[in-house]
Protein backbone atom coordinates (compact mmCIF):
# COMPACT_ATOMS: atom_id res chain seq x y z
CA UNK A 67 0.00 0.00 0.00
CA UNK A 68 1.23 3.50 -0.75
CA UNK A 69 0.04 6.11 1.70
CA UNK A 70 -0.75 4.44 5.03
CA UNK A 71 -0.82 7.32 7.47
CA UNK A 72 -3.05 10.33 7.49
CA UNK A 73 -0.94 13.49 7.26
CA UNK A 74 0.46 15.11 10.39
CA UNK A 75 -0.80 18.54 11.48
CA UNK A 76 0.76 20.83 14.06
CA UNK A 77 -1.71 22.29 16.55
CA UNK A 78 -1.62 25.85 17.94
CA UNK A 79 -4.03 26.99 20.63
CA UNK A 80 -5.06 30.40 21.93
CA UNK A 81 -5.96 29.71 25.54
CA UNK A 82 -7.92 32.95 25.94
CA UNK A 83 -8.36 36.15 24.01
CA UNK A 84 -5.48 38.54 24.52
CA UNK A 85 -2.89 35.76 24.24
CA UNK A 86 -1.21 34.53 21.08
CA UNK A 87 -1.57 31.00 19.76
CA UNK A 88 0.93 28.57 21.18
CA UNK A 89 2.14 25.21 19.90
CA UNK A 90 0.39 22.35 21.72
CA UNK A 91 1.42 19.22 19.82
CA UNK A 92 0.30 17.44 16.70
CA UNK A 93 -2.50 15.23 15.37
CA UNK A 94 -3.03 13.06 12.34
CA UNK A 95 -6.05 13.75 10.16
CA UNK A 96 -7.27 12.96 6.66
CA UNK A 97 -8.10 16.61 5.94
CA UNK A 98 -8.11 20.11 7.42
CA UNK A 99 -11.56 19.89 8.94
CA UNK A 100 -10.82 16.59 10.65
CA UNK A 101 -7.54 18.05 11.89
CA UNK A 102 -9.45 20.84 13.65
CA UNK A 103 -11.88 18.39 15.23
CA UNK A 104 -9.13 16.02 16.33
CA UNK A 105 -7.12 18.91 17.75
CA UNK A 106 -10.17 20.06 19.75
CA UNK A 107 -10.80 16.55 21.12
CA UNK A 108 -7.14 15.91 21.90
CA UNK A 109 -5.95 19.24 23.28
CA UNK A 110 -8.98 21.10 24.66
CA UNK A 111 -11.04 18.59 26.64
CA UNK A 112 -11.13 21.02 29.57
CA UNK A 113 -11.81 24.27 27.70
CA UNK A 114 -8.10 25.02 27.33
CA UNK A 115 -8.73 27.07 24.22
CA UNK A 116 -10.87 29.66 22.48
CA UNK A 117 -9.21 29.30 19.09
CA UNK A 118 -7.23 26.60 17.30
CA UNK A 119 -4.92 26.76 14.30
CA UNK A 120 -3.83 23.60 12.53
CA UNK A 121 -1.27 23.47 9.77
CA UNK A 122 0.17 20.55 7.84
CA UNK A 123 3.56 19.79 9.42
CA UNK A 124 5.19 19.46 6.01
CA UNK A 125 4.16 23.04 5.17
CA UNK A 126 6.14 24.56 8.04
CA UNK A 127 9.39 26.24 7.07
CA UNK A 128 11.87 26.18 9.94
CA UNK A 129 15.36 27.47 10.59
CA UNK A 130 18.07 24.84 10.94
CA UNK A 131 19.30 24.31 14.54
CA UNK A 132 22.74 23.33 13.22
CA UNK A 133 22.98 26.77 11.63
CA UNK A 134 21.66 28.67 14.63
CA UNK A 135 24.73 30.80 15.31
CA UNK A 136 25.32 31.72 11.68
CA UNK A 137 21.64 32.40 11.12
CA UNK A 138 21.24 34.73 14.09
CA UNK A 139 24.71 36.23 13.78
CA UNK A 140 23.62 39.50 12.07
CA UNK A 141 21.82 40.54 15.29
CA UNK A 142 24.73 39.82 17.57
CA UNK A 143 27.04 42.82 16.98
CA UNK A 144 24.34 45.48 16.92
CA UNK A 145 24.45 46.36 20.57
CA UNK A 146 23.33 49.92 19.73
CA UNK A 147 19.84 48.44 19.30
CA UNK A 148 19.60 48.19 23.08
CA UNK A 149 18.75 51.17 25.30
CA UNK A 150 21.63 50.44 27.68
CA UNK A 151 24.12 51.26 24.88
CA UNK A 152 23.51 54.99 25.44
CA UNK A 153 25.12 56.91 28.33
CA UNK A 154 22.73 59.48 29.72
CA UNK A 155 23.74 61.58 32.78
CA UNK A 156 21.86 60.65 35.97
CA UNK A 157 20.45 64.17 36.31
CA UNK A 158 18.32 63.67 33.24
CA UNK A 159 15.04 62.18 34.33
CA UNK A 160 12.28 60.28 32.60
CA UNK A 161 14.53 58.92 29.88
CA UNK B 162 6.96 2.69 35.28
CA UNK B 163 4.76 2.84 32.21
CA UNK B 164 7.98 2.01 30.42
CA UNK B 165 9.68 0.15 33.26
CA UNK B 166 13.09 0.56 31.64
CA UNK B 167 13.10 -2.99 30.35
CA UNK B 168 13.37 -2.55 26.69
CA UNK B 169 15.81 0.28 26.33
CA UNK B 170 18.03 0.96 23.37
CA UNK B 171 21.20 -1.08 23.36
CA UNK B 172 24.61 0.47 23.27
CA UNK B 173 25.31 2.46 20.13
CA UNK B 174 26.81 0.21 17.47
CA UNK B 175 30.36 0.76 16.27
CA UNK B 176 29.14 2.66 13.20
CA UNK B 177 27.14 5.23 15.17
CA UNK B 178 29.99 5.69 17.66
CA UNK B 179 32.36 6.53 14.84
CA UNK B 180 30.05 9.09 13.35
CA UNK B 181 29.65 10.86 16.69
CA UNK B 182 32.78 12.73 17.61
CA UNK B 183 33.93 13.15 21.19
CA UNK B 184 33.46 16.90 20.76
CA UNK B 185 29.82 16.51 19.72
CA UNK B 186 29.09 14.17 22.61
CA UNK B 187 30.77 16.48 25.10
CA UNK B 188 28.91 19.52 23.79
CA UNK B 189 25.65 17.59 24.06
CA UNK B 190 26.35 16.48 27.63
CA UNK B 191 27.29 20.06 28.54
CA UNK B 192 23.90 21.26 27.34
CA UNK B 193 22.20 18.55 29.43
CA UNK B 194 24.30 19.40 32.49
CA UNK B 195 23.34 23.06 32.08
CA UNK B 196 19.66 21.94 32.22
CA UNK B 197 19.09 23.12 28.65
CA UNK B 198 16.22 21.38 26.89
CA UNK B 199 17.00 19.39 23.77
CA UNK B 200 14.57 20.10 20.95
CA UNK B 201 13.45 17.91 18.08
CA UNK B 202 15.82 19.03 15.35
CA UNK B 203 18.86 19.54 17.61
CA UNK B 204 21.86 17.27 17.27
CA UNK B 205 21.66 14.35 19.68
CA UNK B 206 23.51 11.05 20.11
CA UNK B 207 21.80 8.21 18.29
CA UNK B 208 21.50 6.24 21.55
CA UNK B 209 19.72 9.17 23.21
CA UNK B 210 17.26 9.30 20.32
CA UNK B 211 16.65 5.54 20.41
CA UNK B 212 16.24 5.45 24.18
CA UNK B 213 13.63 8.20 23.98
CA UNK B 214 11.76 6.61 21.09
CA UNK B 215 11.50 3.35 23.03
CA UNK B 216 10.54 5.01 26.28
CA UNK B 217 8.00 7.46 24.86
CA UNK B 218 6.37 4.92 22.56
CA UNK B 219 6.16 2.32 25.37
CA UNK B 220 4.58 5.01 27.51
CA UNK B 221 2.09 5.82 24.73
CA UNK B 222 1.25 2.13 24.21
CA UNK B 223 0.62 1.79 27.97
CA UNK B 224 -1.90 4.64 27.89
CA UNK B 225 -3.69 3.04 24.94
CA UNK B 226 -3.76 -0.53 26.28
CA UNK B 227 -4.53 0.93 29.71
CA UNK B 228 -7.98 1.94 28.45
CA UNK B 229 -9.03 -1.71 28.30
CA UNK B 230 -9.17 -2.77 31.96
CA UNK B 231 -11.25 0.31 32.81
CA UNK B 232 -13.24 0.20 29.58
CA UNK B 233 -14.38 -3.21 30.78
CA UNK B 234 -16.63 -1.50 33.37
CA UNK B 235 -17.98 1.40 31.30
CA UNK B 236 -21.29 -0.26 30.55
CA UNK B 237 -21.63 -1.61 34.08
CA UNK B 238 -20.85 1.45 36.20
CA UNK B 239 -23.33 1.52 39.10
CA UNK B 240 -24.60 5.08 38.53
CA UNK B 241 -24.84 7.59 35.71
CA UNK B 242 -22.41 9.85 37.55
CA UNK B 243 -19.78 7.12 37.89
CA UNK B 244 -20.24 6.19 34.26
CA UNK B 245 -19.68 9.76 33.06
CA UNK B 246 -16.58 10.05 35.28
CA UNK B 247 -15.13 6.77 34.05
CA UNK B 248 -15.80 7.68 30.43
CA UNK B 249 -14.01 11.01 30.87
CA UNK B 250 -11.09 9.26 32.54
CA UNK B 251 -10.74 6.67 29.80
CA UNK B 252 -10.92 9.45 27.19
CA UNK B 253 -8.09 11.23 29.00
CA UNK B 254 -5.96 8.09 28.73
CA UNK B 255 -6.57 8.04 24.97
CA UNK B 256 -5.48 11.68 24.94
CA UNK B 257 -2.31 10.83 26.88
CA UNK B 258 -1.49 8.17 24.32
CA UNK B 259 -1.91 10.74 21.55
CA UNK B 260 0.22 13.43 23.25
CA UNK B 261 2.96 10.84 23.66
CA UNK B 262 2.84 9.42 20.15
CA UNK B 263 3.04 13.00 18.93
CA UNK B 264 6.13 13.62 21.10
CA UNK B 265 7.79 10.42 19.85
CA UNK B 266 7.13 11.39 16.24
CA UNK B 267 9.30 14.49 16.67
CA UNK B 268 12.24 12.05 16.94
CA UNK B 269 11.68 10.77 13.43
CA UNK B 270 9.61 7.63 14.01
CA UNK B 271 6.23 7.36 12.29
CA UNK B 272 2.93 6.68 14.03
CA UNK B 273 2.37 3.67 11.79
CA UNK B 274 5.70 2.17 12.80
CA UNK B 275 4.90 2.54 16.50
CA UNK B 276 1.39 1.17 16.17
CA UNK B 277 2.75 -1.67 14.04
CA UNK B 278 5.25 -2.58 16.76
CA UNK B 279 2.51 -2.64 19.38
CA UNK B 280 0.20 -4.80 17.29
CA UNK B 281 2.93 -7.25 16.31
CA UNK B 282 3.86 -7.71 19.96
CA UNK B 283 7.35 -6.33 19.39
CA UNK B 284 6.83 -3.25 21.56
CA UNK B 285 6.27 -3.49 25.28
CA UNK B 286 3.80 -1.70 27.52
CA UNK B 287 3.40 -1.53 31.28
CA UNK B 288 2.88 -4.86 33.05
CA UNK B 289 0.05 -3.42 35.13
CA UNK B 290 -2.48 -3.45 32.28
CA UNK B 291 -2.28 -7.21 31.93
CA UNK B 292 -4.27 -7.76 35.12
CA UNK B 293 -8.05 -8.24 34.91
CA UNK B 294 -10.66 -5.94 36.43
CA UNK B 295 -12.89 -8.46 38.16
CA UNK B 296 -15.11 -6.17 40.23
CA UNK B 297 -16.25 -2.55 40.31
CA UNK B 298 -13.85 -1.90 43.19
CA UNK B 299 -10.97 -2.58 40.78
CA UNK B 300 -11.88 0.69 39.04
CA UNK B 301 -11.32 2.49 42.33
CA UNK B 302 -8.08 0.62 43.00
CA UNK B 303 -6.75 1.47 39.54
CA UNK B 304 -7.45 5.19 39.87
CA UNK B 305 -6.00 5.33 43.36
CA UNK B 306 -2.99 3.01 42.97
CA UNK B 307 -2.18 2.76 39.27
CA UNK B 308 -2.70 6.42 38.46
CA UNK B 309 -1.10 7.24 41.81
CA UNK B 310 2.02 5.29 40.88
CA UNK B 311 1.96 6.87 37.42
CA UNK B 312 1.90 10.37 38.96
CA UNK B 313 4.95 9.54 41.11
CA UNK B 314 6.86 8.68 37.98
CA UNK B 315 5.48 11.34 35.68
CA UNK B 316 6.08 14.40 37.82
CA UNK B 317 9.88 14.12 37.50
CA UNK B 318 9.44 13.37 33.79
CA UNK B 319 8.02 16.88 33.41
CA UNK B 320 11.66 17.99 33.85
CA UNK B 321 13.02 15.49 31.32
CA UNK B 322 15.80 16.88 29.12
CA UNK B 323 13.86 16.28 25.91
CA UNK B 324 11.54 19.25 25.35
CA UNK B 325 8.62 17.59 23.54
CA UNK B 326 8.47 14.73 26.08
CA UNK B 327 8.67 17.12 29.00
CA UNK B 328 5.86 19.28 27.58
CA UNK B 329 3.66 16.23 26.92
CA UNK B 330 4.21 15.10 30.51
CA UNK B 331 3.22 18.51 31.88
CA UNK B 332 -0.04 18.21 29.97
CA UNK B 333 -0.57 14.65 31.25
CA UNK B 334 0.19 15.55 34.87
CA UNK B 335 -2.41 18.31 34.85
CA UNK B 336 -5.02 15.64 34.12
CA UNK B 337 -3.83 12.83 36.38
CA UNK B 338 -4.90 14.32 39.68
CA UNK B 339 -8.54 13.89 38.74
CA UNK B 340 -7.86 10.24 37.89
CA UNK B 341 -6.36 9.46 41.25
CA UNK B 342 -8.92 11.40 43.26
CA UNK B 343 -11.94 9.84 41.56
CA UNK B 344 -10.43 6.40 42.28
CA UNK B 345 -9.80 7.15 45.93
CA UNK B 346 -13.25 8.64 46.35
CA UNK B 347 -14.74 5.51 44.78
CA UNK B 348 -12.82 3.36 47.29
CA UNK B 349 -13.94 5.62 50.12
CA UNK B 350 -17.57 5.25 49.09
CA UNK B 351 -17.24 1.45 49.07
CA UNK B 352 -15.45 1.44 52.41
CA UNK B 353 -18.24 3.48 53.97
CA UNK B 354 -20.86 1.18 52.47
CA UNK B 355 -22.00 -2.33 53.39
CA UNK B 356 -19.67 -5.06 54.65
CA UNK B 357 -19.76 -6.66 51.23
CA UNK B 358 -18.75 -3.40 49.56
CA UNK B 359 -15.87 -2.92 51.95
CA UNK B 360 -14.76 -6.51 51.41
CA UNK B 361 -14.81 -5.85 47.68
CA UNK B 362 -12.53 -2.82 48.17
CA UNK B 363 -10.15 -4.90 50.31
CA UNK B 364 -10.05 -7.62 47.67
CA UNK B 365 -9.20 -5.06 44.97
CA UNK B 366 -6.37 -3.67 47.10
CA UNK B 367 -5.11 -7.22 47.70
CA UNK B 368 -4.89 -7.90 43.99
CA UNK B 369 -3.54 -4.51 42.83
CA UNK B 370 -1.02 -3.68 45.57
CA UNK B 371 1.89 -5.80 44.34
CA UNK B 372 1.34 -5.20 40.62
CA UNK B 373 1.25 -1.44 41.40
CA UNK B 374 4.64 -1.69 43.15
CA UNK B 375 6.02 -3.53 40.13
CA UNK B 376 5.09 -0.58 37.93
CA UNK B 377 8.28 1.16 39.03
CA UNK B 378 10.38 -1.51 37.35
CA UNK B 379 13.15 -3.78 38.63
CA UNK B 380 15.25 -3.00 41.71
CA UNK B 381 18.02 -0.50 41.10
CA UNK B 382 20.67 -3.21 41.33
CA UNK B 383 18.98 -5.09 38.49
CA UNK B 384 18.21 -2.02 36.37
CA UNK B 385 21.19 -1.69 34.06
CA UNK B 386 20.00 1.20 31.91
CA UNK B 387 19.21 3.63 34.68
CA UNK B 388 22.65 5.23 34.94
CA UNK B 389 22.74 6.43 31.35
CA UNK B 390 19.15 7.72 31.53
CA UNK B 391 20.06 9.60 34.71
CA UNK B 392 23.14 11.14 33.07
CA UNK B 393 20.98 12.26 30.16
CA UNK B 394 18.39 13.60 32.62
CA UNK B 395 15.64 11.57 31.04
CA UNK B 396 15.22 9.97 34.44
CA UNK B 397 15.64 11.93 37.68
CA UNK B 398 15.02 9.32 40.37
CA UNK B 399 15.78 5.62 40.53
CA UNK B 400 13.08 2.92 40.44
CA UNK B 401 13.51 2.11 44.12
CA UNK B 402 13.42 5.75 45.19
CA UNK B 403 10.12 6.31 43.41
CA UNK B 404 8.67 3.03 44.69
CA UNK B 405 9.58 4.00 48.25
CA UNK B 406 7.97 7.41 47.86
CA UNK B 407 4.82 5.76 46.57
CA UNK B 408 4.64 3.31 49.48
CA UNK B 409 5.25 6.08 52.00
CA UNK B 410 2.34 8.19 50.77
CA UNK B 411 -0.04 5.33 50.00
CA UNK B 412 0.02 3.27 53.20
CA UNK B 413 -1.57 6.06 55.29
CA UNK B 414 -4.22 6.47 52.59
CA UNK B 415 -5.07 2.76 52.92
CA UNK B 416 -5.25 3.17 56.69
CA UNK B 417 -7.70 6.03 56.30
CA UNK B 418 -9.91 3.77 54.21
CA UNK B 419 -9.73 1.16 56.99
CA UNK B 420 -8.12 -1.31 54.58
CA UNK B 421 -5.00 -3.35 55.21
CA UNK B 422 -2.09 -3.46 52.81
CA UNK B 423 -1.48 -7.12 51.84
CA UNK B 424 2.05 -7.29 53.21
CA UNK B 425 2.40 -8.93 56.62
CA UNK B 426 6.00 -7.73 56.91
CA UNK B 427 5.21 -4.05 56.28
CA UNK B 428 6.41 -1.77 59.09
CA UNK B 429 7.32 1.86 59.59
CA UNK B 430 10.97 2.41 60.36
CA UNK B 431 11.12 5.36 62.78
CA UNK B 432 14.81 5.90 62.10
CA UNK B 433 14.59 6.24 58.34
CA UNK B 434 10.97 7.48 58.42
CA UNK B 435 10.19 5.09 55.60
CA UNK B 436 8.09 1.94 55.38
CA UNK B 437 9.95 -1.32 55.01
CA UNK B 438 8.24 -3.96 52.88
CA UNK B 439 8.62 -7.59 51.81
CA UNK B 440 10.43 -8.56 48.66
CA UNK B 441 8.58 -8.25 45.40
CA UNK B 442 7.88 -11.41 43.43
CA UNK B 443 10.04 -10.52 40.44
CA UNK B 444 9.29 -13.81 38.75
CA UNK B 445 5.69 -12.73 38.40
CA UNK B 446 6.84 -9.40 37.01
CA UNK B 447 9.08 -10.97 34.37
CA UNK B 448 6.36 -13.46 33.43
CA UNK B 449 3.89 -10.65 32.83
CA UNK B 450 6.40 -8.52 30.93
CA UNK B 451 7.36 -11.40 28.68
CA UNK B 452 3.77 -11.98 27.62
CA UNK B 453 2.45 -14.47 30.15
CA UNK B 454 0.38 -12.34 32.50
CA UNK B 455 -3.30 -13.07 33.07
CA UNK B 456 -4.52 -10.86 30.19
CA UNK B 457 -1.62 -10.23 27.77
CA UNK B 458 -3.13 -12.17 24.88
CA UNK B 459 -6.59 -10.74 25.38
CA UNK B 460 -5.27 -7.15 25.49
CA UNK B 461 -3.35 -7.49 22.24
CA UNK B 462 -6.12 -9.38 20.48
CA UNK B 463 -8.59 -6.67 21.40
CA UNK B 464 -6.28 -3.89 20.21
CA UNK B 465 -5.66 -5.70 16.92
CA UNK B 466 -9.37 -6.20 16.38
CA UNK B 467 -10.11 -2.53 17.08
CA UNK B 468 -7.37 -1.54 14.64
CA UNK B 469 -8.63 -3.89 11.93
CA UNK B 470 -12.26 -2.92 12.47
CA UNK B 471 -11.29 0.73 11.99
CA UNK B 472 -9.40 0.13 8.74
CA UNK B 473 -12.37 0.94 6.51
CA UNK B 474 -12.92 4.23 8.34
CA UNK B 475 -9.30 5.28 7.80
CA UNK B 476 -9.49 4.31 4.14
CA UNK B 477 -12.84 6.01 3.55
CA UNK B 478 -11.68 9.25 5.17
CA UNK B 479 -8.57 9.21 3.01
CA UNK B 480 -10.56 8.53 -0.16
CA UNK B 481 -12.94 11.37 0.70
CA UNK B 482 -10.06 13.77 1.35
CA UNK B 483 -8.42 12.81 -1.94
CA UNK B 484 -11.67 13.29 -3.84
CA UNK B 485 -12.27 16.69 -2.26
CA UNK B 486 -8.70 17.79 -2.98
CA UNK B 487 -9.06 16.70 -6.61
CA UNK B 488 -12.33 18.62 -6.96
CA UNK B 489 -10.75 21.74 -5.47
CA UNK B 490 -7.77 21.45 -7.81
CA UNK B 491 -10.11 21.15 -10.80
CA UNK B 492 -12.26 24.13 -9.78
Ligand SMILES: [Fe+2]
Pocket residue numbers: 224253254257333
Ligand atom coordinates in the same frame (compact mmCIF):
# COMPACT_ATOMS: atom_id res chain seq x y z
FE1 LIG C 1 -2.59 8.49 31.63
Ligand SMILES: [Fe+2]
Pocket residue numbers: 254308311337340
Ligand atom coordinates in the same frame (compact mmCIF):
# COMPACT_ATOMS: atom_id res chain seq x y z
FE1 LIG D 1 -4.47 8.44 34.30
